[in-house]
Amino acid sequence: MKKAIKKIWKLLPPAARKRIVRLTQPRFTASAAAVVVNSEGKVLLLEHLLRPYSGWGFPGGFIDRGETPEAAVIREVREETGIEITDVRLVEVRTVDRHLEFIYSARGEGPGEILSGEILDLAWYAADEVPEGLTRRERRILEQVLAGEH
Template sequence: MPEPKGPSPTVDVVILLPGDRVVLVRRKYPPPGWALPGGFVDVGETVEAAAVREAREETGLEVTLEHLLWVYSDPRRDPRRHTLSAVFIGRAAGEPKGADDADEARAFAWGALPSPLAFDHAEILGDARRFLLTGTRRRP
């Protein structure tokens, strides 16, 4: 029986730092731009472990996951292929340093996020900010 085809599982992490800041990475590979730290889930890896690993690889930060924000699955969210991303909110301390797939990692104040952001990350950050301020998540 052939393997079923479907979306690729990914993770993204909204990393919160002291001073009401959020971490973004400048992508090394296409599509270009600033984005949330994240990437593909490895075979045999949980989405939680993938989120912590990707955050560490791209920012050098040890992240403690606090919330599963949402699962984003719009087939148009990634121009390379259909992905399904579990997005987490986590906290860390220290200053980010870009590595791995990230040319640069930087903490931004919520009111000073760069634009445009890669993928659907502007939407995700809006959802995260609303959740942090009100405790409400988007609805299906």
């Protein structure tokens, strides 16, 4: 089922994917994601089933009503991977259309496991092994975090 949904999702142009999200979140959306780095300096990336622009990216998701962005990113990483993150620090906040996005850096350990139907795969990557599919912005943030700028 996931593979069929992924194929259909990939066939849709990014604007259509974005519209689908907007139809299910009519006012505005807010999300939080984290660049999670382990003691070996590797970064945790997830292959998301329903990302509008690409498959691989940082763990994270929508912020629940009444939840802080920091609490949301801690919850999302735990719900998606079982990994408990620490040393959570705000890196960047941006708005795009009617979406507010909080990006954090964090520390995490362990292999993790796929605990969400929204996740196809997860892996820890060295900086020179990061898979294709990250946006230029995500790559910039990743490089800044790994360089210790945040």
